[in-house]
Amino acid sequence: MTTARGPQRADGWTAAVRQRLGLGRLLPLGEAADGAWIAETAAASVLRGAVTGPGTVLGRLRIGPVEAAAPGFPVVAPGTAAPPAPPSALPRGPLRIEAEFAAAPDRPLPAAAAALRTALVTAASARLGMEVAEVDLRVTALLDGGAPDQVREAVARFPAAPPEGPEEAAAAGVPGVVSLTEVLGGAVLTAEDHVRVEVATAGDHRALDVARSVRTAVSAAVAGRLPVSVLVTEVVERDSGGGAGLSR
Template sequence: MTTADGRHRADGWTAAVRQRIGLGRLLPLGGPADGAWISERAAVAVLRGAVGGPGPGPVLGKLRISVADPDRSPAPEVEPPPSALPPGPLRMEAAMSAMSGLPLPAAAAALRSALLTAAGQRLGLVVAEVDVRVTELLDTPPVRPTPEPAAVRAARPEGVAGAAAAGVPGVVTLTGVLGNAVHSGPGHVRVEVATDAGHRALDVARAVRDAVAASVEGHPSVAVLITAVVERT
């Protein structure tokens, strides 16, 4: 017989697994020494918002981000989160819908440029190439969906590391998707946060890393995982 407590535990475990899977890949921000990663879900949401303006321009469909050349990726200088991609240039694969009758090469080039700009200026992703494929031609201007608010699993900032991270400008809240918001091991700390869309994600991660390293005895190495980027209203 399954007890109520057992069902609650099973439901909680299932929800946690869904949260983790929902993050997608953990993408490196910056370079090998930055110790910063961002969930693919958070990155794609920012990129989609940056290229989804009104008008008859191209519409971004499915977007996938991976390491451009895994065999040549440098080793991270900071212990990464579980299953995180190694640091190194990334490759984007973007599907695009466009109005029929418009020059497709120009539309693809515009979308590619917008993705590269947003990746660097708003996130801090190092992107080596963007592959744009036209998957649909439209006869009428597209109806662009309203972006959904970022899903945030907030966690309280416990301990000196949590308090230091929570006090960094651009941090909206600590999050707990992979477990505790602050994971401590011998000589290493991992911190999980959601950041404000008004701040470049990599800059916030670097500031969190410095603040946590300075606050914890022994000045450990610090990895930062951004699980959501939140638009302020």
């Protein structure tokens, strides 16, 4: 039976699905004991920002699992509870970056590809804390004359969630946290066996370091010492005036 609230519920469900799809894949950060994850769209925006040199224009970029993960990837130490992964998150293991790019004809393509590969791997480690084992690059065009702007894929923007309890306040107070978000549920979602926190982090802080600090702060505020996992839904770059571009 159709009710007056039916369309509103449908619209809410549709918006929720769009928000979830806006995250892309959920990628592991750090080691299993860190309990940290990041949205693919957030990671990709950081990687794109690292490609600033002339003569290379980055196109399509995806981040996914290595086909056959190397054995011996770090696991949780015996006796330590591993926080459960967010819904539909990729299995923990090394990752693979696939990207297309256009290059200037006055530079050898192997050199251009090597420089791009170095920039992506360095940014993944230094700015995100992401384990990248492979980078697969494909040249799609040679730049002729004036170089076009870098391809800018749409970056999901999620409304900030105000802190409403001690756990939310603890997470929001961590340096490098721009705001809490609630794409997969509440900003702090407490289940029987774990707690999951969603945050947007500042671009001038390493995402993994912020996630670790959030875990520590929330763990101290949670009753029962449940394992805490952290999902970074967005990395927010500061504008020239010192502000952050997160929608509220």
